[in-house]
Amino acid sequence: MPPTLTGSRVPRRTAGAVGAVALLALGAAPAGAADPEPSLVLGRIAPIHGLRPDSGFTVPTSFTNTGTAALDKVWMSYSVTRGLAHTEVPSNCSRYEITDFDEEPSRSVVSCEFDRTVRPGVVYAPERPLALKALGHALYDELRVTVDSIETGPGDGASEPVRGTGPALKLVERPAETPAAGGAQASGWSAATVKVTARNTADFQVSGARLKGRAGDTVPLVVKFTNAGPGWVLREIGAGATRIRLRMPAGTSVTKTDGFCKSLGSGTYECGTAQAWIDEGGGGTYRFRLRIDKAVPGARGSVALAGQPRPFDINKANDTADIVLDATGAGSTTGGGLPGTGSGPALPLAGAAAGVVVLGAGAVVAVRRRAARRR
Structure with missing residues (x-):
């Protein structure tokens, strides 16, 4: 029900x-008490x-x-x-x-x-x-x-x-x-x-990335999540629309983490969404920086959808993607890299501190607004 x-x-x-308290203090009953x-x-x-x-x-x-x-x-x-x-x-x-x-x-x-x-x-x-x-x-x-x-x-x-x-x-x-x-x-x-x-239906999908650098370089990693539609998805208020799990390539370490992501240990990270809904054509972009500690031949990580079940998503072929690293021998301490590839609109996300403040304050404000506004 x-x-x-x-x-x-x-x-x-x-x-x-x-007024009632004042009248009671004077020993009188408030006139409207029985209304x-x-x-x-x-x-x-x-x-x-x-x-x-x-x-x-x-x-x-x-x-x-x-x-x-x-x-x-x-x-x-x-x-x-x-x-x-x-x-x-x-x-x-x-x-x-x-x-x-x-x-x-x-x-x-x-x-x-x-x-x-x-x-x-x-x-x-x-x-x-x-x-x-x-x-x-x-x-x-x-x-x-x-x-x-x-x-x-x-x-x-x-x-x-x-x-x-x-x-x-x-x-x-x-x-x-x-x-x-x-x-x-x-x-x-x-x-x-x-x-x-x-x-x-709503087709949730992720894009991977191909990185290139030398041992000692720090390279950017950008992966994307997109709702290709046609439906939008509204989850329970207070919960994220979905979660993204990343496994970093061997021989790397993360020097900067996206604000909506947390470490699960062993080079694995889980990322959330800013809201409980994702419009059709909407999604999120997650940005990291990786240091190539050593060149590991065939180093490969992954990005995959995780979290709540998705009975509306019947296309499972694009639920996972590879993070491929082409690393060579020792190099400089800074360097470039190829950004993640993919298609579809992306939703820019804030840094870690901003994300925490927005999500925390949002919950408080949402409760206050629901109490003040009935519809």
Whole structure:
């Protein structure tokens, strides 16, 4: 069952809480202490699997006012990740875009205002499900549905909302449906994140390198990881999209390591990605510097995909590549080399210190943004 997130609006309650403390200090009860609290609970929304790319679909949604008082108005929002799109925006709804930030991928949001009475204990639903579409690069996506008793703004990193032009979407009662059960704590909003998958593939691939130098030289090593598509890949937030494992050629030692890589010992390194997603055509470039300690005939290392399973990647032939070193006898202490070869766009990555700061700060900021922005 998809998780339902609820919580109180601390900023709106701060003043009331302070006032209540002051009244209690004077021996008086706060006038609003017995006022009913709004409580909204979304009905269950099942995961959606097996969509065809470039096909439309709908998601029925409903909610119940589990509080003790009627509401004059509610808002519902539908937020989708970049493999999905809204195909209609009713006139009582607005659409805006949220760019990717820290550990959160970009999203498109349609927020609808329903100006009608919402009575306690009654199930309500939009008269028709909002129409959505799986795009050509859809693979692993998310739909987040929110119902709220107050209007919340788009928040940081969002575009200006644009009012829809389609026929207005009405909210209707569903008396035949069983009301959703209220949680342990009443809350004026409820949200659910729904997994959406498409029957698509994504070709993760790596490129190797051919190096040349003399014993004593220090040469650059550049290898690349690319998602050749057609699908983009979104993993669990907080985890990398994939991992890359490098084994250095015999007779070499690493003098400089890429910021997203760590040593596993014995000349082996493992590298991660900056985010939990990789767009189609995106990827990463990993840069090292190797010292040729001695010339070893036929010295050869490797670069390979590692980490989480990749059931979407059906082409295994490009999951590994060679790092070939042509080394000769003693030479200078510095020298050149041939950079790694390969094709496809690359995503520049920062150095070690910057990588640690970005990843660490990103996790903190992402948590703060998720707490502040419901959709």
